[in-house]
Amino acid sequence: MSLRFRQALSGLLRKGQQVKSPSPDPAGSVAATSSPRLRRWSCRISFFLRPTKVATFRRVSMPPKKSSGRKYSKKAGKAVKREMHKMKRGTLKSGRSGKKVKSRKQAIAIGLSEARRSGAKVPKKKS
Structure with a gap:
């Protein structure tokens, strides 16, 4: 037994x-x-x-994860925040045409591009 x-x-x-x-x-x-x-x-x-069966699995190790630092710096966040406030007040103008910006995405893009110019940590543009 x-x-x-x-x-x-x-x-x-x-x-x-x-x-x-x-x-x-x-x-x-x-x-x-x-x-x-x-x-x-x-x-x-x-x-x-019942007889016990031991399953053998081949473990595939994942590549080591890079350090989970910030993707966007605090300075970049402040730049986006500033541009969003300008858009809400109605004073944010687009760069070339000078038209009033109404889109939230457009305001964020303007804020990030200004942060890039000032040297803040922002990922590269995808397109």
Whole structure:
């Protein structure tokens, strides 16, 4: 009788009760000679009787992650904030045409480009 099976039975049997390894009948249930408590919990004990399979997985290591520093500097955030306020007040004008900027995305783009010019940490343009 395996150690795992004995540990499972220890909680089910009363003091002084003899433990014989239960012989399962062809239907899969525990034999009628075992205790009623054992029969009641036979489905749970059957888990311990199954042979264990050890799965072997090949681990693919991920490349080391770079330091999680800031993508945009505080200075860049302040520049965008300043441009957003100008847009909300209606004083933000686009560079070439001089028209009033109404789009939120356009205001952010103007703020980031000004931050780039002043030397703040801002990622490169994608296009």
